[in-house]
Amino acid sequence: MQNVNSSPLASIVSRDFIRTRAILARAVTPRYPTRELTQLTASHVDMRAQLSPSRAMLVTCTTRPDATSSRACVHASSSLSSRHANARQQQRWAHRSRIVCRDADGASAPTDAAPLNGKSVVIIGAGPAGALTSIHLASLGYEVDVYERRGASNKVETSARTYNVVLNGRGLDALDAGGIVLDDELCVHVSGGVRHGVKSGAVFSSQSFSRAVSVNRAVLAATIAREASEKYGDRIRFHFNRSLVGVNFNTQTAVFEKFEGEDVCPFLSEDESLFEEKTYDLLVGADGVRSRVRAEIVQDSQGSFVVKQVTDGMKYKSVMLPKLAGAPRGMENDWSRAFHTWRRGQTSVLAPPNPDGTHSAVVILPESGEWTWDKIEAPQQVDRLFATKFPDAFSGNLPSKTSSMLAKQKASPGGTTTTVSSMVYKDNVLLIGDAAHSCWPSLGQGANVALETTHALRVTLEEMGDEDLPKALKTFDKLRKPQVDAAARLSQGGFGGSMNRTIGGVLMARMVFISILHTVLPTVFHRPALFEISNTAYSYDEVEKMMKRESFSFCASLIFGAVTFWYLVFQNPAMRRSLGALVHRFVSAAIGAA
Ligand SMILES: Cc1cc2nc3c(=O)[nH]c(=O)nc-3n(C[C@H](O)[C@H](O)[C@H](O)COP(=O)(O)OP(=O)(O)OC[C@H]3O[C@@H](n4cnc5c(N)ncnc54)[C@H](O)[C@@H]3O)c2cc1C
Numbered sequence: 001m002q003n004v005n006s007s008p009l010a011s012i013v014s015r016d017f018i019r020t021r022a023i024l025a026r027a028v029t030p031r032y033p034t035r036e037l038t039q040l041t042a043s044h045v046d047m048r049a050q051l052s053p054s055r056a057m058l059v060t061c062t063t064r065p066d067a068t069s070s071r072a073c074v075h076a077s078s079s080l081s082s083r084h085a086n087a088r089q090q091q092r093w094a095h096r097s098r099i100v101c102r103d104a105d106g107a108s109a110p111t112d113a114a115p116l117n118g119k120s121v122v123i124i125g126a127g128p129a130g131a132l133t134s135i136h137l138a139s140l141g142y143e144v145d146v147y148e149r150r151g152a153s154n155k156v157e158t159s160a161r162t163y164n165v166v167l168n169g170r171g172l173d174a175l176d177a178g179g180i181v182l183d184d185e186l187c188v189h190v191s192g193g194v195r196h197g198v199k200s201g202a203v204f205s206s207q208s209f210s211r212a213v214s215v216n217r218a219v220l221a222a223t224i225a226r227e228a229s230e231k232y233g234d235r236i237r238f239h240f241n242r243s244l245v246g247v248n249f250n251t252q253t254a255v256f257e258k259f260e261g262e263d264v265c266p267f268l269s270e271d272e273s274l275f276e277e278k279t280y281d282l283l284v285g286a287d288g289v290r291s292r293v294r295a296e297i298v299q300d301s302q303g304s305f306v307v308k309q310v311t312d313g314m315k316y317k318s319v320m321l322p323k324l325a326g327a328p329r330g331m332e333n334d335w336s337r338a339f340h341t342w343r344r345g346q347t348s349v350l351a352p353p354n355p356d357g358t359h360s361a362v363v364i365l366p367e368s369g370e371w372t373w374d375k376i377e378a379p380q381q382v383d384r385l386f387a388t389k390f391p392d393a394f395s396g397n398l399p400s401k402t403s404s405m406l407a408k409q410k411a412s413p414g415g416t417t418t419t420v421s422s423m424v425y426k427d428n429v430l431l432i433g434d435a436a437h438s439c440w441p442s443l444g445q446g447a448n449v450a451l452e453t454t455h456a457l458r459v460t461l462e463e464m465g466d467e468d469l470p471k472a473l474k475t476f477d478k479l480r481k482p483q484v485d486a487a488a489r490l491s492q493g494g495f496g497g498s499m500n501r502t503i504g505g506v507l508m509a510r511m512v513f514i515s516i517l518h519t520v521l522p523t524v525f526h527r528p529a530l531f532e533i534s535n536t537a538y539s540y541d542e543v544e545k546m547m548k549r550e551s552f553s554f555c556a557s558l559i560f561g562a563v564t565f566w567y568l569v570f571q572n573p574a575m576r577r578s579l580g581a582l583v584h585r586f587v588s589a590a591i592g593a594a
């Protein structure tokens with residue numbers, strides 16, 4: 001073996017090793033105990049530099065608390081400085097656990113994909129969850145066929161009917177683990193939130209947006225799918241315009257129709273069958289909140305598989321807003337990258353940012369009440385809605401293109417929480433993403449939970465191997481289900497509010513109270529659980545436990561306060577007399593004034 005110290009790379013390695021530690025220290029320290037950083041030794045770097053001297057060096061940096069091995073890929077070349085041009089990119093590389101070493105010309109290739117294991121997987125749905133699952137499984141040696149009922153989108157582009165999702169650390173870490181980098185032209189780092197109030201005006205706050213990225217949902221899914229095809233073209237095949245119409249669980253066969261709604265696929269000749277079949281060793285249902293795979297399971301299980309869904313009673317339409325004016329001087333950049341919200345009770349407009357400075361808005365109305373989408377058919381009615389409810393948006397003059405787009409679009413159902421009795425069925429069928437565990441959009445976690453789940457699956461399969469797949473899937477279900485169920489409960493419990501993202505009065509009072517306690521006694525009281533929902537240091541069930549402790553502290557303090565007040569005022573004659581005098585003086589003054 002070549003001695004690394006005599007290799008031409010040796011000096012770069014040692015120089016960049018110091019840089020690597022600095023990057024990791026910044027990116028990793030908040031999440032991992034400092035002690036673990038000592039595991040990063042020069043020998044890790046040197047060893048990998050020997051193995052892959054021309055392309056990159058690999059640093060095993062730490063072990064996640066859930067036993068996921070995390071690694072950082074750092075270029076042993078001059079491109080390091082440009083690659084790590086800013087802190088965000090450094091963080092991405094440092095958090096990346098799937099190694100994708102890019103060489104100088106930018107081409108990519110997986111360096112540590114497992115050899116093919118002879119098992120075939122059929123994934124239904126090429127949304128964020130399905131597409132990312134395909135990458136994870138292909139890298140572990142599975143052959144994957146992904147079936148999607150929509151058409152192929154070669155171009156990554158936004159359409160009026162899609163919406164943006166805000167990804168936090170959970171989703172971003174999972175993407176990193178799949179080797180997905182969202183380029184700056186596809187996504188935008190959210191600078192903060194701007195709350196627009198009719199009386200209070202616009203208020204900017206950067207709190208709770210520390211590591212948030214806004215990206216169009218369709219763009220996200222297409223980007224992951226494109227990366228999947230590019231990196232694992234020999235193992236992953238995407239089949240578009242194929243809608244799952246049935247599953248035979250005994251013969252392990254999925255049946256697809258080559259239709260999408262009214263549109264017959266252009267490549268379908270007259271004598272060609274409208275149906276197609278595919279057998280599987282593992283079937284993954286990643287087909288969203290109205291999952292067909294789930295429906296097939298329910299039918300097949302004859303009542304033993306239970307699904308619970310709760311809707312939030314809202315309907316929304318999405319629309320691209322022109323650039324928003326009104327930024328305070330010097331804040332133009334933050335303003336264009338902020339998540340803007342106009343909340344008027346159950347009616348609200350939520351507008352996360354796009355990379356080009358525009359905003360993708362969802363306009364949310366309740367299913368019943370004075371303003372509902374069912375009653376709005378013409379652009380003038382949209383104008384009236386905005387003039388009445390959102391007079392501060394666009395100074396009451398909604399651009400005519402926006403109102404006509406909103407008028408003609410069909411409203412989509414709002415949020416649905418989904419919980420299932422098990423994410424695994426018959427040892428070889430798995431539900432993942434919204435199909436298994438959707439949340440109300442008000443929680444802002446659906447895509448984050450979905451992506452995190454795909455990563456959790458990969459970790460379990462990696463740890464347990466592919467020989468006993470049913471056992472591995474059972475273990476995955478046991479470990480992951482408590483987390484996704486907790487996310488759904490947090491959503492329904494008013495965490496993040498109802499669909500309109502307003503938080504209930506009691507929850508708000510509790511949050512303020514806990515914030516005060518935390519400020520006064522930071523070692524005793526944790527900051528409000530709501531702020532930790534996107535924090536990868538806490539799992540969803542830990543956040544839920546935190547929330548329960550908060551409720552207990554809040555209720556206990558209220559009871560203590562009431563008892564103390566009652567004792568001081570009503571059990572103490574002196575206090576009672578002074579309170580009586582105070583009330584008497586107040587009433588006399590009021591009568592006198594009248
Ligand atoms: C208005 C709104 C705002 C949101 N904001 C956020 C946010 O800020 N942050 C966040 O984390 N989450 C957010 N979400 C939630 C997020 O969009 C979802 O949780 C996420 O898209 C789930 O991904 P998925 O891949 O599981 O399902 P989906 O994205 O629904 O993808 C499922 C795919 O399966 C396909 N499919 C369905 N049926 C079939 C079939 N029979 N055959 C073949 N293919 C099929 C569909 O065409 C689709 O492509 C929001 C949701 C909404 C509605």
